Amino acid sequence: MPIIRMDNIWYAYNRGTPIQTNALSGLSLAVSRGSFVALAGHTGSGKSTVLQHLNGLLLPQKGRVLVEEADTRDKSFRRSLWAKVGLVQQYPERQFFEETVFSEVAVGPNNLGLSPAEVEDRVLEALAVVGIDRKRARETSPYALSGGEQRRVALASVLALRPGVLALDEPTAGIDFMGRQRIFKALADLKSQGVTIIMASHNMDDVARMADRVVVIKEGRALLEGSPRQVFASQGCVREAGLNLPFPSEVMARLREKGFNTEAPALTVDEAAEEIIKCVGARKTAQ
Amino acid sequence: MLGQYLPVESAIHRLDPRAKLLSTFLLIAAVMAGGWAGMAIGGLITAAGVMAARLPLGVLWRQVRLLGLIILASVLVQILFTPGDVVLSAGPVKVTVQGLVSGVTLLIKILLVVLTGIILTSTTTSLRLASGIELLLKPLGRLGIPVHEIVMALSIAIRFIPVITEEAQHIINAQLSRGVAFYGPGLGRRAKAVISLVVPLLTGVLRRSDDLATAMEARCYRGGAGRTRMHAMVFKRADVMCLLMTGTSLVAAVLLRVTLGL
Numbered sequence: 396m397p398i399i400r401m402d403n404i405w406y407a408y409n410r411g412t413p414i415q416t417n418a419l420s421g422l423s424l425a426v427s428r429g430s431f432v433a434l435a436g437h438t439g440s441g442k443s444t445v446l447q448h449l450n451g452l453l454l455p456q457k458g459r460v461l462v463e464e465a466d467t468r469d470k471s472f473r474r475s476l477w478a479k480v481g482l483v484q485q486y487p488e489r490q491f492f493e494e495t496v497f498s499e500v501a502v503g504p505n506n507l508g509l510s511p512a513e514v515e516d517r518v519l520e521a522l523a524v525v526g527i528d529r530k531r532a533r534e535t536s537p538y539a540l541s542g543g544e545q546r547r548v549a550l551a552s553v554l555a556l557r558p559g560v561l562a563l564d565e566p567t568a569g570i571d572f573m574g575r576q577r578i579f580k581a582l583a584d585l586k587s588q589g590v591t592i593i594m595a596s597h598n599m600d601d602v603a604r605m606a607d608r609v610v611v612i613k614e615g616r617a618l619l620e621g622s623p624r625q626v627f628a629s630q631g632c633v634r635e636a637g638l639n640l641p642f643p644s645e646v647m648a649r650l651r652e653k654g655f656n657t658e659a660p661a662l663t664v665d666e667a668a669e670e671i672i673k674c675v676g677a678r679k680t681a682q
Numbered sequence: 683m684l685g686q687y688l689p690v691e692s693a694i695h696r697l698d699p700r701a702k703l704l705s706t707f708l709l710i711a712a713v714m715a716g717g718w719a720g721m722a723i724g725g726l727i728t729a730a731g732v733m734a735a736r737l738p739l740g741v742l743w744r745q746v747r748l749l750g751l752i753i754l755a756s757v758l759v760q761i762l763f764t765p766g767d768v769v770l771s772a773g774p775v776k777v778t779v780q781g782l783v784s785g786v787t788l789l790i791k792i793l794l795v796v797l798t799g800i801i802l803t804s805t806t807t808s809l810r811l812a813s814g815i816e817l818l819l820k821p822l823g824r825l826g827i828p829v830h831e832i833v834m835a836l837s838i839a840i841r842f843i844p845v846i847t848e849e850a851q852h853i854i855n856a857q858l859s860r861g862v863a864f865y866g867p868g869l870g871r872r873a874k875a876v877i878s879l880v881v882p883l884l885t886g887v888l889r890r891s892d893d894l895a896t897a898m899e900a901r902c903y904r905g906g907a908g909r910t911r912m913h914a915m916v917f918k919r920a921d922v923m924c925l926l927m928t929g930t931s932l933v934a935a936v937l938l939r940v941t942l943g944l
């Protein structure tokens with residue numbers, strides 16, 4: 396049973412006005428429990444709009460969204476949805492309003508109505524997952540942190556809800572290499588704890604590295620779905636959606652064009668290296 | 683959103699912003715200064731304007747509805763607190779003929795004024811509106827009033843409205859996702875919700891205005907004299923006709939009221 400199902404959903408911004416924009420046009424997708432699904436798509440393809448449907452911020456104008464079999468249009472269900480599906484929007488560090496990092500992360504658990512002791516538990520746990528020092532968290536304003544740290548605090552402020560599903564919008568946009576490593580490490584830890592993760596991204600290297608399912612979105616529709624290996628093997632489709640291949644796959648594709656005898660669409664640098672060594676070896680023995 | 687520009691091709695969209703601004707004032711003056719005749723004439727011209735501007739009625743209705751509460755409140759005050767011949771009474775509440783008449787009059791006048799305003803803002807980009815205001819106010823520059831600077835500040839403010847609206851929506855979404863209660867009961871929680879919006883919003887606005895000031899200085903912007911305009915503005919036939927029509931309606935409304943009491 397998929398934990399999330401979207402059936403043929405349609406959504407247009409400013410519907411019924413001359414500036415109407417159709418963001419989703421009959422999109423369907425299913426997410427199974429515990430998986431890491433990447434929504435890959437060009438700018439404006441509708442990824443953020445999809446994510447906002449997951450926790451009920453937006454409701455489909457046609458079609459339906461089911462989270463654990465319950466319809467998001469059901470008002471009483473929607474009231475508790477924010478704690479079930481944790482949404483981390485793009486540039487989440489723009490939401491800070493508390494005086495310290497600690498109280499910023501405590502906003503969500505406090506709104507759950509937990510006891511102070513339990514709030515503290517959750518905040519410390521969330522800070523540990525994203526690797527922010529707890530002593531510093533009590534003394535520092537969130538605005539005093541570096542960009543990468545701010546992003547991780549914003550992530551922690553949603554993790555403190557202990558959501559079963561985590562929806563992330565471009566979690567590494569504008570973050571340097573080390574910051575990205577830390578965020579991905581946190582996400583991998585969460586996945587191993589059984590959290591279902593849905594991540595919107597237009598960085599195909601990130602997608603290849605993290606996801607076990609990829610949904611390619613184009614003009615508000617799911618164009619292609621499968622494992623990263625399957626999806627990036629359909630080069631034409633990926634390019635049609637305005638996306639590039641992950642760097643290692645791109646390298647292998649170029650080598651193929653230049654007459655290398657290789658079929659494998661390498662997803663990681665290690666895979667690509669091995670494949671190249673194999674091919675070079677085969678050439679040498681042939682000579 | 684109130685005052686949102688609607689990019690459609692229409693005769694009204696093409697009018698000179700100065701003509702539109704002046705006509706709007708003339709029309710509002712006709713409605714306010716005139717009696718029933720003024721309202722009828724104003725209503726006709728407004729209806730013609732809506733049609734010529736090709737504004738969808740649904741959009742108009744949604745914008746008017748945003749002001750619904752204020753309009754309703756002022757009309758109710760007018761109806762309930764005008765002394766005169768009582769036609770209906772329930773306890774301390776008394777409705778008078780005079781109250782009903784002035785309430786309806788007020789309702790029609792407010793609606794017409796709001797509609798003319800909506801026609802102006804839906805058919806004119808903020809940039810053109812600002813240029814229009816600047817050119818109309820230019821004579822004040824001779825009195826030493828820094829017209830260009832004032833209008834520049836005004837147009838930047840107008841330009842930032844959609845950006846700030848979008849940012850506010852983004853922040854509200856982020857806070858809703860953390861269970862901050864923007865709707866529903868509890869004064870304390872609501873106050874907290876307002877803070878959770880205002881603090882990040884102000885921080886964002888300060889950052890943006892700082893960026894903008896740097897960008898303007900980097901392009902050697904200095905306001906005032908000697909600046910030229912990318913699109914020169916010239917009055918065309920349609921502009922003159924528009925002004926003649928609204929000007930005549932003002933004169934007619936006032937004359938009819940003064941001479942015939944209409």
Ligand SMILES: Nc1ncnc2c1ncn2[C@@H]1O[C@H](COP(=O)(O)OP(=O)(O)OP(=O)(O)O)[C@@H](O)[C@H]1O
Nearest residue numbers: 408416417418436437438439440441442443444445
């Ligand atoms: N608040 C809004 N008002 C009006 N139109 C919007 C709004 N948000 C998104 N859109 C439009 O809806 C379409 C889908 O946008 P969406 O933000 O979902 O795309 P995206 O895939 O997340 O893009 P990006 O990669 O740039 O974040 C785009 O055409 C966009 O311009």
Ligand SMILES: [Mg+2]
Nearest residue numbers: 442443485564
């Ligand atoms: Mg987006």
